[in-house]
Amino acid sequence: MRIGIVIDSACDLPADFIEREQITILPVTVQIGQAVLADMRNEEATLNFLTGDTAAQAYNADTTPYTVQQVHDLFLSKLVLDYDYVFCITTTRSRSGIHDNAVQASYTILNEYRPARQAAGNNTPFSLRVIDSQNVFSAVGVLAVEAARLRAAGEGAPKIRARLENLALHTQGYMVPPDLHYLRNRIKKRGDKSVSFLSATLGTALDIKPILHCNRGETGPVGKIKGFEPAAEKLFDYAGKRVRAGLMTPTMGLSFGGELExxxxxxxxxxxxxxxxxxxxEVFESVMGLSGMVNVGKGALVIGFAAENAPFA
Structure with missing residues (x-):
């Protein structure tokens, strides 16, 4: 069975891994003023796009995920021909519309794929499964890496599906945002109230940086540290502690809103x-995708791994 893997562009993974594993990307289009770019996880294009006046206006960006029709067309024109079963792994539905769009598209895809496959001389069934990662950024990548590993090991679609759906419950994403005012403005634009104006003002005044945690689609602060570098060090050390305690997969995802250096x-x-x-x-490092960077700010640090939930200390 030919198994394909699809991710949205807010899933942070290195470009060489995506290319090597032939992973398909559902891009998110970002518009800042008159500047428009489809996020295809091109690191150079992302960093070049967020410069000068465009970067200064990034907080006001509009992001548009692939529509139901675009997902439908991509599958019927290519994926139903190249694969027999496709796993579409998305950013948590609580933070992005791409999951719901992919689910809606899946209904028509499964009803309409037969003529396309028959025209290519293939009369076997086609299936797909949309997996809600229930997480963000490099934490989403943990599931994609596991899907690729299981595929390479020759595991069948039912076992991969069960594994990914269970893993999504135990994937932990942590982020240190560099600028609380920027983050507040972005989440307010998106209708999210998880960072209040008071905490944003206080945090900026005292240079307090929160450490945010995402699991099962829920995001909230688990720590507050004075200064970005001390907060990053605290997060790195916590992740190391979790590695020593044992992870559910041998994968650590790191993403950064800027040059990796x-x-x-x-x-x-x-x-x-x-x-x-x-x-x-194995550590997977990547520049944060464009859609992610405009949502949380340049310079954000994200760490993702799979493990049982544990207090941040």
Whole structure:
């Protein structure tokens, strides 16, 4: 059975991994003023786009996920021909409309795929499953990496599906945003009230940086540290502690809202990398996707892994 993997562009994974595993991307289109770019996880294009006046207006960006029709057309023109079963892994539905769009499209895809496959000389059934990662950014990538590993090991679609759906419940995403005012303005634009004006003002005045946690689609603060670098170090050290305690998959996802050298220069980064190497955990580093960067701000740090939920300490 030919198994395909689809992600949306807010799933943070390295470009070489996406290319090697032939993962298909559902892009999110970002518009800032008159500037428009479809986020196809091109790191250079992302960093070039968020410069000058465009970067200064990023808080007011409009993001548009692939529509139901666009998902439908992509599957019927390509994916139903290339694969027999496709896993579409999306950013949590609580933060993005791409999950619901993909689910709606799946109904018509499964009703209409036969003529396209028959025209290509294939009369076997086609199936797809939309998986809500219940997480964001590099934490979504944890599921995609596991899907690729299981596929490479020759596992069948039912076992991969069960594994991914269970893993989604235990995937942990953590983020340190660099600018609470920016984050507040973005989530207010999206109708989210998880960061209040008071906390944003207080945090900026005192240089307090929250450490935000996402699991099962719910996001909230688990810590507050004075200064971005100390907050990043705290998060790196916590992730290292979780690695030593044992993860559910040998995967650590890191994403950063800028050049990766900026992340690698942060205190605590190398300790985490060394800990992962000691415990045979593979690290996947990537520049945050464009849609993610405009939503949480340039310079944000995100860590994702799969493990039982545990207090942040």
């Amino acid at each position: 900026g992340m690698r220069a942060l205190p605590g980064y190398q300790r985490l990398i060394d800990t992962c190497a000691e415990h045979n955990v």
